[in-house]
Amino acid sequence: MGYAAGQLPEAFNLVVATHVSLCDECRARLASFDAVGGTLLEEADEIAMGEDALSKALARIEGLPQATRTEPLKPAGIFPAPLADYIGGDLSAVRWRNVGGGVKQAILPTGKDASARLLYIPAGKAVPDHGHRGMELTLVLQGAFADANDQFGRGDIEIADEEMEHTPVALAGQDCICLAATDAPLRFRGLIPRLAQPLLRI
Amino acid sequence: MMLDASRTAMTEQALPPLPSGMAVRVGSRQKKDGLLAKAEDETDWAGLLVKVRDHQDRAAFAALFRHFAPRVKAFLMKSGAGAALAEECAQDVMATLWQKAHLFDPARASVATWVYTIARNRRIDALRKARRAEPEELDWGPEPEPDQAEVLEAQQETERLGRALAALPAPQRTLIERAFYGDLSHSEIAAETGLPLGTIKSRIRLALDKLRHQMG
Numbered sequence: 484m485g486y487a488a489g490q491l492p493e494a495f496n497l498v499v500a501t502h503v504s505l506c507d508e509c510r511a512r513l514a515s516f517d518a519v520g521g522t523l524l525e526e527a528d529e530i531a532m533g534e535d536a537l538s539k540a541l542a543r544i545e546g547l548p549q550a551t552r553t554e555p556l557k558p559a560g561i562f563p564a565p566l567a568d569y570i571g572g573d574l575s576a577v578r579w580r581n582v583g584g585g586v587k588q589a590i591l592p593t594g595k596d597a598s599a600r601l602l603y604i605p606a607g608k609a610v611p612d613h614g615h616r617g618m619e620l621t622l623v624l625q626g627a628f629a630d631a632n633d634q635f636g637r638g639d640i641e642i643a644d645e646e647m648e649h650t651p652v653a654l655a656g657q658d659c660i661c662l663a664a665t666d667a668p669l670r671f672r673g674l675i676p677r678l679a680q681p682l683l684r685i
Numbered sequence: 686m687m688l689d690a691s692r693t694a695m696t697e698q699a700l701p702p703l704p705s706g707m708a709v710r711v712g713s714r715q716k717k718d719g720l721l722a723k724a725e726d727e728t729d730w731a732g733l734l735v736k737v738r739d740h741q742d743r744a745a746f747a748a749l750f751r752h753f754a755p756r757v758k759a760f761l762m763k764s765g766a767g768a769a770l771a772e773e774c775a776q777d778v779m780a781t782l783w784q785k786a787h788l789f790d791p792a793r794a795s796v797a798t799w800v801y802t803i804a805r806n807r808r809i810d811a812l813r814k815a816r817r818a819e820p821e822e823l824d825w826g827p828e829p830e831p832d833q834a835e836v837l838e839a840q841q842e843t844e845r846l847g848r849a850l851a852a853l854p855a856p857q858r859t860l861i862e863r864a865f866y867g868d869l870s871h872s873e874i875a876a877e878t879g880l881p882l883g884t885i886k887s888r889i890r891l892a893l894d895k896l897r898h899q900m901g
Contacts, residue, residue, distance in 0.1 A: 514794070515846075520805065521798025522847045523862055529755030530762060533772055537750050541743065543780040 492596030494664040498620045504563035505638035561625045597666040604653040619643045619665045626659035730796035738786035757804045
């Protein structure tokens with residue numbers, strides 16, 4: 484719902500859009516939130532436009548290039564389209580940096596409200612201990628990881644907050660690649676989980 | 686909200702004549718009993734947008750503009766934009782509506798929903814200067830003409846959603862509106878309304894659950 488209302492930081496938008504690309508149920512859910520927004524708009528108060536607004540808009544249209552069917556974004560390898568767009572290609576385009584224990588990460592360029600990164604966890608390895616100072620969304624793109632509570636495979640999202648303590652371990656068999664987003668400490672505390680829950684159904 | 690009646694009247698005169706038989710509301714006069722008016726409002730917005738899409742029909746665009754532009758402006762101002770910026774962006778949103786009309790599919794979304802998504806994205810551009818990732822387009826396969834039954838179904842769905850929203854108790858409805866319109870976090874709503882955060886969260890959840898049930 485936060486995504487539909489346009490209220491999330493850019494990094495979370497990226498995770499939601501990527502997840503929705505992999506999850507039809509959430510796509511339908513998102514459409515219904517958009518419809519709520521549309522219905523609110525339909526019934527909203529109006530504020531009169533300037534008197535020449537229509538002619539200005541028509542003039543603006545004259546200046547626009549002929550409407551062409553824009554090429555939809557394409558997925559690249561394991562990356563759904565919205566993510567591939569940020570990375571600028573498939574897995575080979577990612578510039579990884581080692582963070583220890585065989586785990587690698589790549590920070591993605593997003594707004595300052597929250598940060599997004601790709602994580603690479605070799606099969607069977609654990610993520611180095613990291614505290615959740617704020618809200619963290621982790622979307623699995625390849626392989627799977629598990630902690631004491633649950634197991635997450637491609638397309639699944641784990642939502643962790645500061646109360647959650649866990650040691651995710653990549654399952655054996657395939658290296659695990661995730662997209663993770665965290666907000667700046669405190670800033671969106673408590674808001675994001677609530678907003679994301681109905682959409683992600685967790 | 687103030688509405689300058691004389692200015693509205695002038696705007697009306699300055700616009701090209703509408704196709705006959707088309708009802709267009711101007712200003713906020715239907716607001717008091719907005720839901721009643723909506724039920725009676727038979728204007729086929731989707732049909733008008735299809736005319737824009739297929740024939741670059743300017744009269745149809747004018748009707749859409751008069752209906753939606755003031756709403757988009759109000760939406761943007763509620764989200765914190767100043768009047769001048771909101772006016773500018775509302776024009777932009779409507780111009781985008783024209784430019785992207787070829788993407789509109791009446792079977793998938795109502796015009797209001799479509800305008801809402803354009804306005805929301807425009808707001809993010811304008812107020813946040815941030816990118817917004819969009820989900821992958823589904824490959825819907827070749828589909829020359831949307832099935833009329835599906836179009837009708839989509840319209841009825843929208844009407845049901847409108848009724849379900851209207852049927853919500855006022856506090857829940859207000860909270861949903863604020864979450865969508867106001868650029869407010871839940872904790873900011875808490876600070877403003879004096880309601881505890883837990884109450885706000887449970888009310889929003891309750892309101893969304895109710896909506897879902899009524900839609901189911």
